[in-house]
Amino acid sequence: MTELSFTEEQRDCLQELINVAMGLASDKLARFLNTFVHLQVPAIGLVNAADIPAQFRGQYQGLNSSMISLGFFGDGGLRGETILLYQLDNASKIAALLGYDDDANSEAEMLTDISSILTTTFLNGLAEQLENSFSYAAPRIIFSRDNDFISKLEQTAFHWQLALQVDIRYQLTDYSFDCNMILLIPGEAVLKLKTILDHVLAEF
Amino acid sequence: MNIDWLINPLLQQLNSGVILLNRQFQIAYINPYICRRADIKLEEVQGKELFSLFPDAPKAWLTRKLDSVLSLQSPAFSSWEQRQYLFKLPHLRPVSSTNQYMAQNCNMLPLTEPTTGEQFVCLLIEDATDAYVYQSQLQQSNFQLQQINRLDGLTGVLNRSYWQQQLEVEVQRAGRYRHPLSLLFFDLDKFKRLNDDYGHQAGDVVLKEVAKLIGSLLRETDLFGRYGGEEFAVTLPDTPLEGAIEVAKRICQRVAATAVEYQQQHLAISVSVGVSDFNSASSVNGANCGDTLIQQADLALYQAKRNGRNQVISYYPELIDSLKKVKP
Known part of the structure; x- marks a missing residue:
């Protein structure tokens, strides 16, 4: 745990890079989606992956939720997984946002489409800040329209014990639609990330 | 390079x-x-x-x-x-x-x-x-497994648990839309003796043949299940008591008129049928209506047996008292 935790400098640096990446992403998304996109300055922290279900409990308990995962690989051993959580009361809002007719597209396709747009846009920006580039796996629906998803989440074997959690909230004003993104980076990759951050810091 | x-x-x-x-x-x-x-x-x-x-x-x-x-x-x-x-x-x-x-x-x-x-x-x-x-292929296998899970292996009609589950669905639907609903319970007469005289394989053949014959007399929407050994049940949606009695009589007549062939022998068979309907059951107890329907049809069936078998009896409230007399 100790060798994985960030120094204060590394942490500030990562926070700053993520902020910049989010700025880039919200600008691109706003132009593509024709709406103002507000991305809250995220909280970042190293967490025990086993604690994540408990965190979601308060926030999403009893709601119809969907969870979509998207994996990514970068150079220098950097890799991870993003998880997007949606409350599905606003499925029709997502359809309108993407310019889809409700009928022609399945809800599953709509969710994977919006997820890959939201995550890859942000991650591309982050990769740019880290002087890296990411390749992505196709998005995967872990579950959809499930109000007992917390228990499923507890059974979901994450590939890692320790994770870098970055909570990002996408709020789109015209559509009052929001979702949460969690960026999970496994322990080995956190070590790589620290090296990369040190490299970035050395350049200043 | x-x-x-x-x-x-x-x-x-x-x-x-x-x-x-x-x-x-x-x-x-x-x-x-x-x-x-x-x-x-x-x-x-x-x-x-x-x-x-x-x-x-x-x-x-x-x-x-x-x-x-x-x-x-x-x-x-x-x-x-x-x-x-x-x-x-x-x-x-x-x-x-x-x-x-x-x-x-x-x-x-x-x-x-x-x-x-x-x-x-x-x-x-x-x-x-x-x-x-x-x-x-997986979806197809799942579908087949689901079918197997719902059917009685010997006769191919619905098994008891699935039949009962569907009865509850029909009872709720009948209650919601105020549609009539009737239930038939029937039992092969003197089946034990048939098994004793000709062997259990003969019994199995009879069960299969009777199930096939009765199945052919029912509508697509009727739910035909095997309730126990030689006891069968039919849920008749959208059918008032009079219609159900008619169906029951037809079943009785056709079964009695058909001899099942087993190893060059003709086995004479007959069934007794009990009939109940949703109106009488719901007036007794709205909550456990399915169970009440079953109980009433079963009582009527018992009465049909006591009256000499190979006949149809529909439920009437006094049957409960007769039950009490028989089983003090």
Whole structure:
């Protein structure tokens, strides 16, 4: 745990890079989606992956939720997984946002489409800040329209014990639609990330 | 080592489709994987618009996706699980697969030509037909297992647990829409003696034949189940008591008129039938209506046996008192 935790400098640096990446992403998304996109300055922290279900409990308990995962690989051993959580009361809002007719597209396709747009846009920006580039796996629906998803989440074997959690909230004003993104980076990759951050810091 | 020589043979022999589009979605390049399957020549289609070449492709949706790749400069994906295919292409599983077109996974990647800075979208297409076929087979097996789980192995009618479950569904529906609903309970007369005299295999043959005969007298919507050993039950939706009694009488007559053949012998059989209906049951106890229906039909059946078998009795409230007399 100790060798994985960030120094204060590394942490500030990562926070700053993520902020910049989010700025880039919200600008691109706003132009593509024709709406103002507000991305809250995220909280970042190293967490025990086993604690994540408990965190979601308060926030999403009893709601119809969907969870979509998207994996990514970068150079220098950097890799991870993003998880997007949606409350599905606003499925029709997502359809309108993407310019889809409700009928022609399945809800599953709509969710994977919006997820890959939201995550890859942000991650591309982050990769740019880290002087890296990411390749992505196709998005995967872990579950959809499930109000007992917390228990499923507890059974979901994450590939890692320790994770870098970055909570990002996408709020789109015209559509009052929001979702949460969690960026999970496994322990080995956190070590790589620290090296990369040190490299970035050395350049200043 | 210079590896420029690698690109061409790789694109030639790659076991995935590559389609390169410019900003106007015109074909810049298609690799042989696609050319051969679509029966087109690269030099003849270069510069043509994608949707004129593949008029069946989902234009509105795909255009929006390609726009997102170009404007966000980030990849987009399409999975066979959500959309079986983007382009109608044949696949190489003619025997094992019933679907006509190749199931496809597609990656849409933003690319920039380094010297001119011109932007392109590259579609990488993978054949997912095997996965599609496996999943279809799995769904089919699941369906078959579900059927097996609902049916009685010997007679092929519904098994008790599924029949009872469906009775509850019908009871709720009848209550909600105020439709009539009736229940038949019947039992093969002197079945134990038949088993003793001719053996259990004869008994099985009789059960199968009677189930087949009665099944042929029912409507599609009637729910016919095996309740116990030689006891069967039929739920008759949208059927008032009079109609149910008629059905029951027909069953009684037809069974009595039919002899089951077993090892060159004709086995005479008959059934006794008890009938109950939703009105009388719901007036007693609205909550456990299904159970009440079963209990009333069972009481009527018992009375039919006591009256001498091979007959139909419908439930009447005094039957409860007669039960109390018999079983003090």
